[in-house]
Amino acid sequence: xxxxxxxxxxxxxxxxxxxxxxxxxxxxxxxxxxxxxxxxxxxxxxxxxxxxxxxxxxxxxxxxxxxxxxxxxxxxxxxxxxxxxxxxxxxxxxxxxxxxxxxxxxxxxxxxxxxxxxxxxxxxxxxxxxxxxxxxxxxxx
Numbered sequence: 858x859x860x861x862x863x864x865x866x867x868x869x870x871x872x873x874x875x876x877x878x879x880x881x882x883x884x885x886x887x888x889x890x891x892x893x894x895x896x897x898x899x900x901x902x903x904x905x906x907x908x909x910x911x912x913x914x915x916x917x918x919x920x921x922x923x924x925x926x927x928x929x930x931x932x933x934x935x936x937x938x939x940x941x942x943x944x945x946x947x948x949x950x951x952x953x954x955x956x957x958x959x960x961x962x963x964x965x966x967x968x969x970x971x972x973x974x975x976x977x978x979x980x981x982x983x984x985x986x987x988x989x990x991x992x993x994x995x996x997x998x
Contacts, residue, residue: 866905870914873914875889875891878917882931883974906950915935917947918948927960928963948981965983966991
């Protein structure tokens with residue numbers, strides 16, 4: 858495994874996070890802009906967890922906690938750093954955060970067509986729940 862610094866993102870990381878997601882994450886979000894990332898970090902300073910190696914973001918996960926649910930989003934690892942334990946370390950940090958906050962279960966958002974992601978989540982002990990579906994409504998055009 859590479860030498861990693863695991864830390865919470867700061868508002869000044871927003872541009873680098875967006876660049877990292879373009880290279881490393883599957884799919885896009887309506888919040889994929891500097892304002893969206895900055896709002897997340899300012900609202901919950903511990904939610905966006907980064908893995909940094911040699912000063913570069915090599916992994917991320919959003920560990921969102923609303924007091925009721927523990928939800929994971931945007932687990933991503935730089936392609937050149939995959940299969941080195943980065944996602945394992947990020948998930949451990951997120952799960953420890955949730956446990957400390959009183960979380961009882963963790964949900965993960967995974968794109969259906971993200972086969973690599975499904976394999977990672979399965980290997981980490983997560984199970985797909987077919988009885989649930991996500992319903993969305995954009996608040997902006």
